[in-house]
Amino acid sequence: MKFLLVSATVNEVAPLMELLGFEQRKDENFFACKYNNEDFDLIITGAGIMHTTYYLAKHLKKEKYSMVINLGIAGSFTKEIKPGTTVIVDEDVTADLGVETETSFLDIHDLKLIDKNKFPYTDGKFVNTTVINTPMLNSLKHAKGI
Numbered sequence: 672m673k674f675l676l677v678s679a680t681v682n683e684v685a686p687l688m689e690l691l692g693f694e695q696r697k698d699e700n701f702f703a704c705k706y707n708n709e710d711f712d713l714i715i716t717g718a719g720i721m722h723t724t725y726y727l728a729k730h731l732k733k734e735k736y737s738m739v740i741n742l743g744i745a746g747s748f749t750k751e752i753k754p755g756t757t758v759i760v761d762e763d764v765t766a767d768l769g770v771e772t773e774t775s776f777l778d779i780h781d782l783k784l785i786d787k788n789k790f791p792y793t794d795g796k797f798v799n800t801t802v803i804n805t806p807m808l809n810s811l812k813h814a815k816g817i
Contacts, residue, residue: 672737676713677727683743684713700726712736720765738801745816758814763797766817 678684687693693702693713702713712734716726723741731739744754752758769778780787780795787795 673710673735674712675730675734675736675739676711677716677723677739677741678713678743679716679718679723680743681715684715687742688713701730738803747814752812752814756812758812759799759808760816761799761813763799763816764795 676684676687681688688702691704691706691711693704693711695701696703700715702715704711704713714726714730716723727739746754747756765778769776769782771777778795779785780792785792791797
């Protein structure tokens with residue numbers, strides 16, 4: 672299998688890069704390694720949705736992967752999930768894509784700019800339908816993201 676790891680910054684994945692032995696390849700944003708007979712590529716995209724989308728789309732036009740995993744440090748709105756906890760995000764919403772009125776926030780679905788059930792959305796959410804049956808991943812907490 673061939674895996675692509677995606678991260679906004681090197682600092683967010685530096686310990687993993689060292690552990691797996693990633694080496695820089697092709698350009699300053701692309702790294703690769705072989706670990707347990709599996710191929711891992713890593714791209715560093717820069718912070719934010721725009722950078723991630725650009726670099727990921729550009730890269731996926733050239734390469735095919737069995738799985739793409741987005742890694743990074745994120746915060747939590749609940750104290751149940753401590754900083755540094757690894758989670759699987761089951762669903763995600765674009766919580767800042769819309770307009771703010773005097774009394775509320777209207778997202779792109781409220782504004783009827785995108786139907787809430789048009790691909791890739793399900794009821795206005797990105798739903799993670801990937802099923803991975805490994806003991807390590809099965810032990811992780813599940814969370815919702817924004």
